[in-house]
Amino acid sequence: MKLLYDIHTHTNYSHGKSTIEQMVQSAREKGLEAIYITEHAMNHHYAKHLNSEKYLEMKCEIERLRQKYDDIKIFFGTEANFISTDGSLDIPDSDIEIYDVILAGFHVMCRMKSFKDFLKLKLMALLVNKLKFGFLSKLSEKYCTQAVMNALDRYDIRMITHPMSNYRFDLRKVAEKCAQKNTILEINNNRRLLNCEYIKSIKDIDVMFAVGSDAHNKNDVAKVDEAVLIALESGVIDRVVNISVN
Numbered sequence: 001m002k003l004l005y006d007i008h009t010h011t012n013y014s015h016g017k018s019t020i021e022q023m024v025q026s027a028r029e030k031g032l033e034a035i036y037i038t039e040h041a042m043n044h045h046y047a048k049h050l051n052s053e054k055y056l057e058m059k060c061e062i063e064r065l066r067q068k069y070d071d072i073k074i075f076f077g078t079e080a081n082f083i084s085t086d087g088s089l090d091i092p093d094s095d096i097e098i099y100d101v102i103l104a105g106f107h108v109m110c111r112m113k114s115f116k117d118f119l120k121l122k123l124m125a126l127l128v129n130k131l132k133f134g135f136l137s138k139l140s141e142k143y144c145t146q147a148v149m150n151a152l153d154r155y156d157i158r159m160i161t162h163p164m165s166n167y168r169f170d171l172r173k174v175a176e177k178c179a180q181k182n183t184i185l186e187i188n189n190n191r192r193l194l195n196c197e198y199i200k201s202i203k204d205i206d207v208m209f210a211v212g213s214d215a216h217n218k219n220d221v222a223k224v225d226e227a228v229l230i231a232l233e234s235g236v237i238d239r240v241v242n243i244s245v246n
């Protein structure tokens with residue numbers, strides 16, 4: 001069994017510890033065919049100092065590294081945030097074309113699009129998860145599901161990162177839509193919230209998965225052992241796009 005590529009990594013452009021080049025070098029040392037540099041989009045607390053110019057600077061750096069290293073493919077992506085029930089992501093429309101891929105996920109440390117979205121998404125999820133206001137869980141799930149389903153209609157999202165962390169949505173509904181749209185669900189190595197139970201509950205749906213390191217430093221590139229175990233235990237390892245089972 002072999003990891004082909006790492007689809008989810010961060011750098012020192014946000015709160016990661018390593019440079020883009022160090023991440024690429026680590027991926028080469030570990031024998032990967034490719035690495036995706038997927039920095040947080042700008043509504044994330046740790047990316048609030050970033051702007052369109054900075055993302056372009058990252059793209060230029062990746063272009064430079066593509067010339068320097070011909071033994072690895074380097075893709076430029078972003079991990080955008082679901083910030084509204086209307087499906088908005090925190091990427092300006094004019095920036096979309098600079099990326100090779102867009103990943104999207106919910107994050108606690110993230111500014112929502114409007115005060116209404118703050119109430120429906122962030123505050124509601126906080127009340128349900130931290131303060132155990134169970135009676136709000138269905139309503140919270142409804143709003144989060146709206147945000148994801150609408151975003152899947154509006155954008156070409158390659159992967160939903162760490163599904164079911166903090167913000168829970170209707171996993172079956174989202175998985176069905178992902179199957180239609182060719183969007184992958186991540187089995188995240190750090191936040192293993194898409195657990196065996198969840199995966200087994202959607203196994204009959206023809207959706208694909210990827211294991212993601214979510215590495216924030218060079219040592220963690222390609223570290224997907226826990227995620228692979230979950231895929232094996234759930235019986236979906238043959239549907240993990242970045243693992244070769246031969």
Ligand SMILES: [Zn+2]
Nearest residue numbers: 079105161162
């Ligand atoms: Zn994330």
Ligand SMILES: [Zn+2]
Nearest residue numbers: 008010079214
């Ligand atoms: Zn991440």
